[in-house]
Amino acid sequence: MLGLIAQAPISGYDLCKVFETTPMGHYSASPGSIYPALKRLDKRGLVAGRVEKGSTLRPRRLFELTSDGHEELVRWVSQPVTRRDIVWAEDDVLLRFGFMDALVSRDVVVRFLDEVVRQCSAELDSLQAHHRKMRTAVSGDEAPSTGRLALGYGIASYRTLRRWAKQARDELRRFED
């Protein structure tokens, strides 16, 4: 939400709309979470709401970032990418990346992607070891268990993330001055 508010002042209602109608919807968020979250952010001094019109219209509160909010947002996207992030919060990693270019310099973004590649490789090593163990455990010409196939998807998934990170990094480098 801080990332969205940073792009332009926005109301709670329009935040809901973003989650409903764009791929941001991947990150869920319903009125029942957005309004309380805005209230929390306000209480922490990270956003400030101002009423757009004072006339007969139903008031519409536009929220914008405070300087504390901007600081917090930069801190959030700039966090080191840990293996834990890759495994348990891959979506957050991508979300942080998606807001980065408006907040930090190009080479911070590139280092971020390099770290994603590193952590993917680490996780892949561990998953592949498990995958091999499952092969030897059964061994034969029966069909693979769905459990083993599911693990195969996990591996394919981290490979895709790693490949994407490498390509994205190269693409960003290509446009460096």
Added chain:
Amino acid sequence: MLGLIAQAPISGYDLCKVFETTPMGHYSASPGSIYPALKRLDKRGLVAGRVEKGSTLRPRRLFELTSDGHEELVRWVSQPVTRRDIVWAEDDVLLRFGFMDALVSRDVVVRFLDEVVRQCSAELDSLQAHHRKMRTAVSGDEAPSTGRLALGYGIASYRTLRRWAKQARDELRRFED
């Protein structure tokens, strides 16, 4: 947890171990969630715990599925795969798949994968439309925004899932009698 208990009677402690030491750890779960969850499942009559030893040893409760629990587990894995599942609960879809072969027939599994392919294609259409919109919005020879690149990952991700589902289906078909 029902899926794990179905494989063999297991204690709360050993369930914790599974999540700590295998790729199942991807699905989180800590003692603070496992023990209360076991209690809930017990209360709902889906699992039954029996004490392993009555001697001086600290009692160790082994849980096994009741017939209601088995029914519920089969119901869970057999649910239709919706687009909502693919988008918001991809992990659950893979988890259901991973437990399937012990619970339902081969062709139910194959139909499950076919449905995954369908729903991926639907989601891909929608994401690609958004992706194209972001291209035309900026248009030029500047570097792509990290937001657009992040969406690119989403697309790569669903492509991987679709490709995996097709391959897994073919592999399962190859071993059909």
Added chain:
DNA sequence: AATTTCATGTAACCAGTTACATGATTCA
């Protein structure tokens, strides 16, 4: 003798989901 592991659990805190409530405004 001290530490680690086995083994089970509880409590405070936090936050998301669903569903509901309210009332103004715009559109058919």
Added chain:
DNA sequence: TGAATCATGTAACTGGTTACATGAAATT
């Protein structure tokens, strides 16, 4: 005039995380 949309919010239910508590058994 009735329905949909704009716009903001609340409440009950649910359940996860972290951290803590307890004590026996095995290991060093």
